[in-house]
Amino acid sequence: MNDERLEAKIGDLLRARGWTVGTAESCTGGLIMHLLTNVAGSSAYVLGGVVAYSNAVKQSLLRVRQGTLIAYGAVSEAVAAEMATGARTLLNVDVAVSVTGIAGPGGGTAEKPVGLTYVGLAGPNNLLVVRRHIWNSDREGNKTASAEAALRLLYDVLVGK
Numbered sequence: 001m002n003d004e005r006l007e008a009k010i011g012d013l014l015r016a017r018g019w020t021v022g023t024a025e026s027c028t029g030g031l032i033m034h035l036l037t038n039v040a041g042s043s044a045y046v047l048g049g050v051v052a053y054s055n056a057v058k059q060s061l062l063r064v065r066q067g068t069l070i071a072y073g074a075v076s077e078a079v080a081a082e083m084a085t086g087a088r089t090l091l092n093v094d095v096a097v098s099v100t101g102i103a104g105p106g107g108g109t110a111e112k113p114v115g116l117t118y119v120g121l122a123g124p125n126n127l128l129v130v131r132r133h134i135w136n137s138d139r140e141g142n143k144t145a146s147a148e149a150a151l152r153l154l155y156d157v158l159v160g161k
Contacts, residue, residue: 005038005039006148006151006152006155007035007036007038007039007151008039009155010036010151010154010155010158011036011039011041011042011044011045013155013158013159014045014095014158015041015044015045017094017158019045019093019094019095020045020046020047020092020093020094020095021036021045021046021047021093021094021095021096021097021154022046022047022048022049022050022087022088022090022091022093022095022096022097023036023048023049023050023087023096023097023098023150024049024050024052024062024083024084024086024087024096024097024098024099024120025049025050025051025052025098025099026051026052026053026058026074026083026098026099026100026101027075027099027100027101027102027103027117027142027143027146028099028101028143028146028147028150029051029053029143030049030051031143031144031146031147032049032097032099032147032150032151033046033049034147035147035151036151047091047092047093048091048093049087049091050062050087050090050091052064052083055069055074058074058079058082058083058086061086061090062082062083062086062087062090063082063085063086063089063090064079064082064083064086065082068082073112074100075100075101075102075112075116075117075118076100076118077118077120077130077132079100079118080098080099080100080118080119080120080130081098081120081122081128081130083098083099083100083120084096084097084098084120084121084122084128084130085122085128087122088122088123094123094124095121095122095123095124095127095154095157096121096122096123097119097120097121097150097151097153097154098119098120098121098122098150099117099118099119099120099146099147099149099150100117100118101115101116101117101118101133101142101146102114102115102116102117102142103139103142103143103146104138104139104142105138105139113134114142115133115134115135115136115137115142116132116133116134117132117133117134117135117142117145117146117149118130118131118132118133119131119133119146119149119150119153120153121150121153121154121157123157127157129153129157131149131153133145133146133149
């Protein structure tokens with residue numbers, strides 16, 4: 001049977017390259033890892049992930065700098081980049097994806113509204129990509145959209161987009 005789910009396509013691409021993947025998740029609470037590991041055989045390329053909901057965990061495990069958190073806030077392009085880079089190093093994977101955002105319904109501001117999410121990816125040869133999104137859904141919808149955006153970013157990088 002041919003599995004057309006994005007996470008299955010990602011698995012095929014990772015296997016073909018001989019790459020491993022890891023995650024650093026905040027607002028998605030492990031949903032990216034859940035999706036990746038729903039694919040049979042994913043243990044061949046998924047090594048692990050960190051759910052870093054607090055800033056303290058972002059700093060201690062993922063090596064997000066306190067100065068970055070103070071200057072830009074936890075929901076920022078800079079923090080998403082440092083989370084992805086930190087996860088790649090911590091988990092010793094070829095590529096790592098990260099997500100940080102405001103799932104809602106509370107926590108938003110005029111500058112950083114509910115639904116604001118940054119998805120990052122760190123890979124070989126100093127590859128570092130961060131995409132910004134603003135979702136317009138409830139908490140569960142924002143989490144789902146963020147996880148799917150992380151998978152889409154990973155897929156796009158693997159196919160050279």
